[in-house]
Amino acid sequence: MRNKKLLKHDYKPLHNSYSYLNALQRKRVMPIRFRLFTICVLFLVLGFTLLASYQILFFPRLKLNGSRVVEVEYKSKFKDPGYRSSYQGKDISSQVKVSGKVDSSRLGSYPITYQVTSHGMSTIKTRIVKVVDSKAPQIEFLTDNKELYICPDTKYLYDDYKAIDNYDGDITDQVKVKEIGNVMKYQVKDSSGNQTVVERKVLYKDIEKPSLTLDTPTIMLMKGEAFTDSTYQVKDNCSSHVKVSVSGNVDTNQVGKYERVFKAKDDYGNVTKKIQKVIVMEPVKKGVIYLTFDDGPRSGTTDIILNILKEKGVKATFFVTSSGPDDLIKREFDEGHSIGLHTASHNYSSIYSSSDAYFDDLKIVSDRVERITGQKPSLLRFPGGSSNTISKHYSVGIMSYLTKEVLNRGYRYYDWNIDSRDAEGGRFSASQIASFVTSKLSHDKVNMVLMHDVKVTTKDALASIIDYGLANGYSFEAITPYTDMVVQRVNN
Numbered sequence: 001m002r003n004k005k006l007l008k009h010d011y012k013p014l015h016n017s018y019s020y021l022n023a024l025q026r027k028r029v030m031p032i033r034f035r036l037f038t039i040c041v042l043f044l045v046l047g048f049t050l051l052a053s054y055q056i057l058f059f060p061r062l063k064l065n066g067s068r069v070v071e072v073e074y075k076s077k078f079k080d081p082g083y084r085s086s087y088q089g090k091d092i093s094s095q096v097k098v099s100g101k102v103d104s105s106r107l108g109s110y111p112i113t114y115q116v117t118s119h120g121m122s123t124i125k126t127r128i129v130k131v132v133d134s135k136a137p138q139i140e141f142l143t144d145n146k147e148l149y150i151c152p153d154t155k156y157l158y159d160d161y162k163a164i165d166n167y168d169g170d171i172t173d174q175v176k177v178k179e180i181g182n183v184m185k186y187q188v189k190d191s192s193g194n195q196t197v198v199e200r201k202v203l204y205k206d207i208e209k210p211s212l213t214l215d216t217p218t219i220m221l222m223k224g225e226a227f228t229d230s231t232y233q234v235k236d237n238c239s240s241h242v243k244v245s246v247s248g249n250v251d252t253n254q255v256g257k258y259e260r261v262f263k264a265k266d267d268y269g270n271v272t273k274k275i276q277k278v279i280v281m282e283p284v285k286k287g288v289i290y291l292t293f294d295d296g297p298r299s300g301t302t303d304i305i306l307n308i309l310k311e312k313g314v315k316a317t318f319f320v321t322s323s324g325p326d327d328l329i330k331r332e333f334d335e336g337h338s339i340g341l342h343t344a345s346h347n348y349s350s351i352y353s354s355s356d357a358y359f360d361d362l363k364i365v366s367d368r369v370e371r372i373t374g375q376k377p378s379l380l381r382f383p384g385g386s387s388n389t390i391s392k393h394y395s396v397g398i399m400s401y402l403t404k405e406v407l408n409r410g411y412r413y414y415d416w417n418i419d420s421r422d423a424e425g426g427r428f429s430a431s432q433i434a435s436f437v438t439s440k441l442s443h444d445k446v447n448m449v450l451m452h453d454v455k456v457t458t459k460d461a462l463a464s465i466i467d468y469g470l471a472n473g474y475s476f477e478a479i480t481p482y483t484d485m486v487v488q489r490v491n492n
């Protein structure tokens with residue numbers, strides 16, 4: 001009983017101690033799990049924090065200027081708006097590598113890649129460049145831009161415009177034309193959808209003058225020679241028959257200048273007028289001596305020559321330049337001699353370099369003579385004569401052109417058929433010069449004598465030439481605007 005009691009007694013504590021241990025064990029398990037959990041959480045937070053700061057702080061920063069998608073006009077250069085890059089606050093923009101090409105000659109999208117690497121870490125960004133055509137095509141009219149005149153009783157031919165696009169090229173065939181009231185509307189669209197609309201006023205009216213070209217703007221004929229009107233070319237935009245009337249009389253028995261007026265009139269009253277010059281020339285004067293003096297005037301020689309001419313009662317012709325005093329030209333003119341033009345500069349390399357150069361130079365001396373005499377000269381002598389070959393060095397074929405063009409401009413040019421050789425560098429004496437001339441004189445031809453009033457020997461030879469001429473039945477005359485031209489063969 002007692003054992004039982006004891007047992008019972010012992011059992012109790014035993015039972016009690018087991019529960020206590022259980023309770024104790026349970027208390028110990030909970031803190032360990034909690035600690036593990038806390039460590040894990042702390043580890044994760046730390047990891048994330050490191051990773052986060054690692055990303056923010058250690059990848060290079062790269063920022064593109066402007067927008068991510070930019071447009072560039074067709075065929076114009078793409079200019080990169082730029083970028084900025086830094087690493088931990090330090091500018092590393094110069095380390096950015098840009099790749100990708102924009103071909104602005106082809107429409108399309110082109111990616112441009114920007115990459116920057118620092119401390120083994122890279123950042124990449126991309127921009128899209130779109131090459132676009134935003135320019136509208138151009139419509140151009142071959143005639144008037146604002147108003148369209150169409151010949152009465154005809155239809156519009158749709159042939160007087162052009163449409164050009166910067167990208168598509170010629171798109172004339174895509175132009176749509178509509179006639180609305182008195183307005184013609186032209187519309188065209190390019191392949192990128194850019195549209196152009198142009199309007200023109202339509203007038204069924206002919207305001208264009210006929211074109212009239214005279215085959216011979218200047219006619220030269222000898223006194224007594226039969227005169228035949230020159231032919232002409234006439235054209236009109238609307239009329240097929242253009243009436244041409246001619247007025248103005250020419251008396252071929254009277255030496256002088258005449259004007260013929262040609263009038264071309266179309267069916268709608270538009271008139272074009274052209275004037276033709278007719279020059280009735282003196283008959284060839286055989287046995288006449290024309291003394292001509294080039295390159296002057298010059299003080300000390302020209303004045304003495306004028307004295308001799310005056311004393312002998314002989315008229316001559318002076319082909320002057322821009323040199324010498326005005327007074328001597330005035331005296332030549334006042335004493336009844338003819339003044340012709342020999343160019344202002346007498347500089348072969350410049351006057352024969354082009355037609356413009358020749359006429360520009362000629363104008364200088366022409367203006368000089370007109371200022372002194374009050375008359376516009378029409379007589380010419382080419383430096384070196386029309387047969388010169390020196391002009392070939394400066395412009396091939398210029399003499400062939402000039403000899404025709406001077407006539408078109410109302411001039412006449414005179415070469416020579418007797419050379420006094422007074423210009424040959426003082427090689428010949430006054431008596432030799434005189435005999436070069438007198439030995440060639442003839443009663444069967446015109447005697448056009450080349451001399452130079454700037455030469456000392458010329459003035460010394462002159463008196464004996466005149467004396468010989470007068471003693472042998474020759475007469476001396478100055479060239480007039482109606483004197484037949486004496487010309488040499490053109491060699492250039």
Ligand code: ZN
Pocket residue numbers: 294295342346383384
């Ligand atoms: Zn000369």
